[in-house]
Amino acid sequence: QVQLMESGGGVVQPGRSLRLSCGASGFIFSNYGMHWVRQAPGKGLEWVAVISYDGTNEYYADSVRGRFTISRDNSKNTLYLQMNTLTVEDTAVYSCAKDYHFYGSSGLLQYWGQGTLVTVSS
């Protein structure tokens, strides 16, 4: 079955950086677009970024564009999120999600990981 496992979260000071990872199994990782979605404590879901199946296209939410970078290593079945210049507003559980469509980045999120908590605090 599809499994998505995030790691790399933790407590970080404002202005610092953090890199999240998402290990994937149970499907052909290199055939699907992948997303990051976050959820601030007690809040709703916010889509963060997407990367195409082959890594050639990326899109970001306005709130993170220019600070966050999504990437993938298809040889390792791993998705990444490099987060720079973090602010307290970035505090959230970050989850990776598999796009529904083969070779697609449709925005329909078929499977999600449980997430990793990022806390930005001085």
Next chain:
Amino acid sequence: DIQMTQSPSMLSASVGDRVTITCRASQYVSGWLAWYQQKPGKAPKLLIYKGSVLEGGVPSRFSGSASGTEFTLTISSLQPDDYATYYCQHYNVYPWAFGEGTKVEIK
């Protein structure tokens, strides 16, 4: 950008009740609307896509409908396993956006 407005934010219902949750898009999304269920501490689960198509394995008591920019999630007979928070999401065009969520609580 397209905004999604979901209502109510919370509702209390009993087992066996019919439950309806509404989601309105700020622009036409061509039916590209999904519903997710999230339980505390768990990953969201895809229930419905394309407004009314049930994802595999989702019980038939869940249904979705659409009228223009308004979408509805209906649970025909609420079961104990259905107490959760439900989110709508449009995936018409980037950037994709979620509604604020509806928490379904036990009455």
